[in-house]
Amino acid sequence: MNPLLNADLHCHSTVSDGTLTPEALAARAKANGVELWALTDHDEVGGQQRALEAARAQGMKYLTGTEISVTFAGQTVHIVGLGFDHHNTSLTEGLRRTRGGRGERAQEMSEGLAKVGIHGAYDGALKYVGNPELISRTHFARFLVEAGVCKDTPEVFRKYLTEGKPGFVPHRWARLQDAVQWITDAGGMAIIAHPARYSFTPNEEYALFTEFKAHGGRGVEVVTGSHSSQEALRYAETAIEFGLAASRGSDFHSPDESHTDLGALPFLPGQLTPVWEVLADRIQ
Numbered sequence: 001m002n003p004l005l006n007a008d009l010h011c012h013s014t015v016s017d018g019t020l021t022p023e024a025l026a027a028r029a030k031a032n033g034v035e036l037w038a039l040t041d042h043d044e045v046g047g048q049q050r051a052l053e054a055a056r057a058q059g060m061k062y063l064t065g066t067e068i069s070v071t072f073a074g075q076t077v078h079i080v081g082l083g084f085d086h087h088n089t090s091l092t093e094g095l096r097r098t099r100g101g102r103g104e105r106a107q108e109m110s111e112g113l114a115k116v117g118i119h120g121a122y123d124g125a126l127k128y129v130g131n132p133e134l135i136s137r138t139h140f141a142r143f144l145v146e147a148g149v150c151k152d153t154p155e156v157f158r159k160y161l162t163e164g165k166p167g168f169v170p171h172r173w174a175r176l177q178d179a180v181q182w183i184t185d186a187g188g189m190a191i192i193a194h195p196a197r198y199s200f201t202p203n204e205e206y207a208l209f210t211e212f213k214a215h216g217g218r219g220v221e222v223v224t225g226s227h228s229s230q231e232a233l234r235y236a237e238t239a240i241e242f243g244l245a246a247s248r249g250s251d252f253h254s255p256d257e258s259h260t261d262l263g264a265l266p267f268l269p270g271q272l273t274p275v276w277e278v279l280a281d282r283i284q
């Protein structure tokens, strides 16, 4: 298949921390010229049936998707899964366990914020939550903007929700090998999301890619809304070095917050193998 396909294989709906429904995302993707779409809610496949039907109604091709939170070498890494059977119980059970700690973590985040004089953050964040099992830092960020504590969500993350800040609670997510296995057991492909967004040493990053491959991982996001053009070039080289297929996705969350709209991305560099070529028989 065509490397110049307008594929957008990474975005979020109200089923995780996006602000649009799967149907509204499908309509927006179509209007922006997306030809192949995947909804990749965090740790959740609850929106897949709706997304598939909405894509069909829009006349867009669809790959099932999710973005799994993983802890690797002390950092959170995101693994995108594409083209799996979203009814597979190894996958749905693994995701359910991964979501499991979010409620308690959110309570602790709220306690941390209360200590610096920001009260009622748990209830405030809940007002933005579309899926009670998926309260995330993004929902806290929206509440802190609403409360006038910060001017936008990046400022909230910088001042309150990242390591060492009052609302940050260290959390252990899924293991890399488990996330890769859940996806591959369900017939899909595991992909390292936005690799430039981690702060690994070169040795740790090499270990991430090596272990990911050894566990059966097969792709890496090269063109994403969170990569600069230099970062895309760098990870195009990494894809070739590790023999990984390349993915493309906006990571769109909200018309008000996201810099990169659905489908509004550079094309994949031509020398790479697109993930949609490997997943051709999983496209619906």
Ligand code: AMP
Pocket: 017, 042, 069, 135, 136, 137, 138, 153, 154, 157, 158, 253
């Ligand atoms: P969580 O899974 O609860 O840790 O939340 C992670 C989500 O927070 C990511 O998927 C992004 O949507 C959002 N996020 C993380 N870092 C930032 C940042 N620096 N600025 C804005 N949003 C961020």
Ligand code: MN
Pocket: 012, 017, 042, 138, 253
């Ligand atoms: Mn998110």
Ligand code: MN
Pocket: 067, 078, 193, 194
């Ligand atoms: Mn991510």
Ligand code: MN
Pocket: 010, 011, 012, 067, 251
């Ligand atoms: Mn994402």
